[in-house]
Amino acid sequence: xxxxxxxxxxxxxxxxxxxxxxxxxxxxxxxxxxxxxxxxxxxxxxxxxxxxxxxxxxxxxxxxxxxxxxxxxxxxxxxxxxxxxxxxxxxxxxxxxxxxxxxxxxxxxxxxxxxxxxxxxxxxxxxxxxxxxxxxxxxxxxxxxxxxxxxxxxxxxxxxxxxxxxxxxxxxxxxxxxxxxxxxxxxxxxxxxxxxxxxxxxxxxxxxxxxxxxxxxxxxxxxxxxxxxxxxxxxxxxxxxxxxxxxxxxxxxxxxxxxxxxxxx
Amino acid sequence: xxxxxxxxxxxxxxxxxxxxxxxxxxxxxxxxxxxxxxxxxxxxxxxxxxxxxxxxxxxxxxxxxxxxxxxxxxxxxxxxxxxxxxxxxxxxxxxxxxxxxxxxxxxxxxxxxxxxxxxxxxxxxxxxxxxxxxxxxxxxxxxxxxxxxxxxxxxxxxxxxxxxxxxxxxxxxxxxxxxxxxxxxxxxxxxxxxxxxxxxxxxxxxxxxxxxxxxxxxxxxxxxxxxxx
Ligand SMILES: Nc1ncnc2c1ncn2[C@@H]1O[C@H](COP(=O)(O)OP(=O)(O)O)[C@@H](O)[C@H]1O
Ligand SMILES: [Mg+2]
Numbered sequence: 457x458x459x460x461x462x463x464x465x466x467x468x469x470x471x472x473x474x475x476x477x478x479x480x481x482x483x484x485x486x487x488x489x490x491x492x493x494x495x496x497x498x499x500x501x502x503x504x505x506x507x508x509x510x511x512x513x514x515x516x517x518x519x520x521x522x523x524x525x526x527x528x529x530x531x532x533x534x535x536x537x538x539x540x541x542x543x544x545x546x547x548x549x550x551x552x553x554x555x556x557x558x559x560x561x562x563x564x565x566x567x568x569x570x571x572x573x574x575x576x577x578x579x580x581x582x583x584x585x586x587x588x589x590x591x592x593x594x595x596x597x598x599x600x601x602x603x604x605x606x607x608x609x610x611x612x613x614x615x616x617x618x619x620x621x622x623x624x625x626x627x628x629x630x631x632x633x634x635x636x637x638x639x640x641x642x643x644x645x646x647x648x649x650x651x652x653x654x655x656x657x658x659x660x661x662x663x664x665x666x667x668x669x670x671x672x673x674x675x676x677x678x679x680x681x682x683x684x685x686x687x688x689x690x691x692x693x694x695x696x697x698x699x700x701x702x703x704x705x706x707x708x709x710x711x712x713x714x715x716x717x718x719x720x721x
Numbered sequence: 722x723x724x725x726x727x728x729x730x731x732x733x734x735x736x737x738x739x740x741x742x743x744x745x746x747x748x749x750x751x752x753x754x755x756x757x758x759x760x761x762x763x764x765x766x767x768x769x770x771x772x773x774x775x776x777x778x779x780x781x782x783x784x785x786x787x788x789x790x791x792x793x794x795x796x797x798x799x800x801x802x803x804x805x806x807x808x809x810x811x812x813x814x815x816x817x818x819x820x821x822x823x824x825x826x827x828x829x830x831x832x833x834x835x836x837x838x839x840x841x842x843x844x845x846x847x848x849x850x851x852x853x854x855x856x857x858x859x860x861x862x863x864x865x866x867x868x869x870x871x872x873x874x875x876x877x878x879x880x881x882x883x884x885x886x887x888x889x890x891x892x893x894x895x896x897x898x899x900x901x902x903x904x905x906x907x908x909x910x911x912x913x914x915x916x917x918x919x920x921x922x923x924x925x926x927x928x929x930x931x932x933x934x935x936x937x938x939x940x941x942x943x944x945x946x947x948x949x950x
Contacts, residue, residue, distance in 0.1 A: 602827040607819045610811055614819060614869060617775060617798040661810035665853045668827065670810065 457690045465584045466696075470643045470682035472591040474652065478675030479598060480636045481657030482667065483629060486609040491540060492529065492630075493653045495547040496637045499525045501646040502554035503638070504571045509561040514571060515583060515638060518646070521550075522634035530627040574645030574697045587639045594632055601628060606667050643682065644697050652678050655704040662715040677707055726788055728753040728877060728909050729774065734783035736769050743769055745782075747935040749928050751877070753788065756903040756910040758920035758940055761930030762948050767913045768801055770930070771879050774911070794877050797870030801881040801913075805862065809855035813846050816854050817868045836872055844868040844898065860891035867899070871908075878902075881913045892916075896923045917943050 457463050484493050500518040507517020525546070532539060558568050598605065608615040608625045616622060633653075640649035656677035660670040681703045689696035727750040735745035743766040751757055761767050772778035774785060775796055787794045811819075817840065821833045829837075841847050844864045849857060854865055863883050870878060880899065884892040900923045902908045914920055920927055924940040929947060 599827065600825060603822055603825055607822070611803075611816065611819050611869075613800050613803045616777065617796075617800060618820060618822065619777065661808070665810055665812040665851065666815040667811070 457687070461581075462579070463686070463690065465579050465581060466643060466686060467683075469579055469584050469587050470686060471679065472588050473640045473643055474678035474682045475675055476591045476594055476636045477640050477649070477652035478656050478678035479595065479671050480632055481653045481655075481678070482660065482670050482674050483605060483609045484633065484653050485657040485661060487629070489633065490650075490654045492543060493633060493637065494650045495543045495550075496522050496525060496634055497641060497646040497649050498547045498554070499550045500637050500641050500649075501571055502550040502557065504641070504646065505554045505557035505561065505563075505568070508563055508567070509557040513583070515586060515642060518638035518641060519635065522638050523631055525550075526630035526634040527627060530623075530630045570645070571641070572645050572647045573695065574641065574643050574648060579642055583642065587642060590635055590639055594635055597628070597632065601625070605629060610667065644700055648697050648701055651701050651704050652681065655708045656681065659704075659708045659711040662711045677704070680707070726753065727751060728788050729794065730786040731770075731774075732784050732786060734770070734773060734780045734785070736766065736773065736778075737781045742933060744930060744933045744935065747783070747930075749935060749937060751909060751911060753909055754903075754907040755926065756900060756912065756924045758924040758927045758943075759911055759913045759930070760915060760917065760920055760927055760943065760948065762915065765930040766933075767915075767930055768881055771798070771881055771911070771913060774877075774879065795873065795875040797873075797875035797878045799863070799866045799870050799878075799880045799883050801883075801885070803866060805854055807855045810853055812851050813854055813857065813861070813865045813868075814841065814850040816865050817841065817846075817872050820869045820872050822873070836874070840868045840872045843902065844871070858891075860887055860895060863887065863891075863895050864898070867895070871902070875908075877909045877911065879911045879913065882915070884914065884916060884919060892919065899923070915948060917945060917948065 458467070484490060500522050503518040503521025504514035505517070506512070506521060507514045510517070529539070529543065532542060555568070604620055604625055607618070608620055608622055636653060637646070637649050640652055644652060656674040657670065659677055660673040664670055664673050681700045684703050685696045685700035688694070688699040729751040731747055731749045734747040736743045747770070759767050759770065769778065773780050775798055776793060814837065818829065818837060821829065821837070823833065824830065841850055844867055846861070846864055846868055849861055854862060857865070866883070878899070883895060887895065896912070896919060899910055899912070903910050912920065912924055921940050921943050926937060927940045927943050928935055928937045931947070
């Protein structure tokens with residue numbers, strides 16, 4: 457299967473996607489941001505179709521939309537309940553906008569399907585490079601912010617007491633999340649990037665109990681999903697995304713059962 | 722054990738939230754090495770005062786002086802509310818490590834590991850080091866909060882009603898441990914509580930917030946009539 461160039465591209469791209477989503481996902485779960493990750497992927501859909509409409513690359517359109525929204529959310533009401541309601545409203549608006557841009561751009565429905573549910577055939581060498589560079593930049597930023605991000609994410613109260621720059625950390629993390637959503641969407645699609653950002657990390661928290669180990673397990677589970685998905689997709693001709701989602705869900709349910717048994721209830 | 726120069730001094734502190742005065746003309750000193758209780762009814766402003774001492778809240782008037790002038794002290798704080806649910810994944814050890822911030826790189830230094838080891842031992846958490854905090858008891862969680870507050874060697878420890886949700890035996894175990902740290906290594910402690918028997922038993926002096934004013938005295942002299950809810 458590696459004779460085919462698009463398979464090689466898809467393999468490299470999804471490896472880096474799994475790496476970044478696996479790392480970022482640990483913080484998404486700790487900060488309780490699954491819901492926002494979902495919304496950002498819908499915003500990403502609007503961004504991609506905006507890109508198509510204006511002639512930008514879909515990835516650039518996505519980055520543009522999600523990063524602006526991330527900063528906006530960071531500046532918005534801090535109260536959790538109100539924030540979620542506002543986010544839900546905004547996401548409906550963006551889904552609508554995405555469909556509008558696509559129809560204005562005169563693209564067929566299959567194009568929308570590609571953006572929403574991903575496509576492994578569409579990705580070019582140049583896009584792979586862009587994605588790899590973005591991932592590496594993200595990982596470097598996370599390296600330098602690591603201890604502060606970990607403290608703020610796993611013990612918000614303690615971080616405030618130690619006067620960590622919470623607002624700055626929150627904006628920084630939302631930007632990292634926006635970038636992961638945008639690059640993840642290239643393979644698994646904007647609707648299912650959510651899967652890679654939440655399930656591997658959710659599984660990891662039941663299996664191991666330090667942050668470095670959670671990151672390691674989360675990345676391994678994300679890799680298992682995308683690699684497994686690509687191989688199975690190649691041999692069956694079924695959508696890769698279907699396999700990725702299925703693998704991650706099965707692992708997640710498995711860890712839930714395992715944890716039940718381990719704690720005896 | 723207290724030496725002459727106070728660690729911390731509040732000078733004419735006042736706090737008003739949107740036209741609602743909480744307290745005013747608050748003066749007090751906390752001598753180095755002392756264990757002092759801050760008592761008062763619910764809503765009297767105890768937490769507000771600790772937040773001012775921590776520098777996360779600016780008083781409406783007045784100032785806080787430290788032994789080093791206006792410079793900030795290293796303060797360890799065990800907050801009143803910190804609900805970690807049953808799914809909270811970090812082990813006690815990993816939770817304590819969060820507060821080790823002397824470097825930014827992800828791995829911990831030998832010195833940090835030794836500090837972690839020592840504090841886990843002092844707070845009797847060694848056996849629980851690898852247990853997810855979500856699965857520990859209320860008293861064990863409080864000891865982990867205490868360990869986290871102490872791991873970077875603060876000059877002052879503030880405990881905000883740490884015993885409110887604990888049963889009697891566990892409550893005495895926790896504050897007994899704090900008292901031991903206070904006496905053995907001269908840690909200065911501000912113990913916020915509205916449990917007067919605890920304040921009498923474990924602290925040297927009290928600070929009392931009542932009707933927007935502060936009074937102080939020997940903890941042994943605290944009586945139940947002094948707090949009216
Ligand atoms: N940020 C705030 N804004 C407005 N009012 C506040 C704020 N923080 C505390 N208060 C009010 O100040 C009073 C004192 O609160 P607090 O310091 O928490 O009391 P205590 O800790 O003694 O129970 C309460 O009536 C509380 O409602
Ligand atoms: Mg209080």
